[in-house]
Amino acid sequence: MIDHIPAGNALTVLKICGISGKEGNTISIAINVPSSKAGRKDIVKIEDRELEPQEVDIIALIAPNATINIIRDFKVVEKNRVKLPKTVKAYPRCINPNCVTNTKEPVEPHFIIRSEEPLRIRCYYCHIVMDKDDVIKNL
Ligand SMILES: [Zn+2]
Structure with a gap:
């Protein structure tokens, strides 16, 4: 799950991951969700798919405050904030x-x-x- 995406950028994040929707994974997208920190934010949840490091680097460019949560059995097992690459x-x-x-x-x-x-x-x-x-x- 990719959280804290700047509002309106969820579809760009899917594009970075090369996801068209025809892959068969369950994908949930929330756009313009009220957020106490950012006012509004987007959230993208992609099931059964780990992100490549290269994809995470590009996501960091357009969503520098994004967090990537890895969820297994309905529990967040890992929570990482993206880091801007050099x-x-x-x-x-x-x-x-x-x-x-x-x-x-x-x-x-x-x-x-x-x-x-x-x-x-x-x-x-x-x-x-x-x-x-x-x-x-x-x-
Ligand atoms: Zn050039």
């Missing part, structure tokens, strides 16, 4: 069409995290800086 690889795509990662070269995207709030990430190759909207659009 770099992310493979996703998102670079917004610079001339970047080496957007050519036919076998070079995967690689970004350095510059700041958390507001989010700024810099392409390792072409040095272009992307914000949160750029990240969400290019997942």
Whole structure:
């Protein structure tokens, strides 16, 4: 279960996890839930699916306060707050069409995290800086 997602970002989190709904897992989504801390928040619950570290890193970019709860037999057995990584690889795509990662070269995207709030990430190759909207659009 992924809790404390900024309101309105639940569907982006599912996209990061590559979930279309056709996988067969039971998925519950709550959007704009009243929260004492954040005012409103989203919650995503994916059954029978562990998150890959790479997915958790990207979730941390758009939901830096998210917590990932692992539930077994209706009990929370693990509760981890996401940590902003120093770099992310493979996703998102670079917004610079001339970047080496957007050519036919076998070079995967690689970004350095510059700041958390507001989010700024810099392409390792072409040095272009992307914000949160750029990240969400290019997942
Ligand atoms: Zn680039």
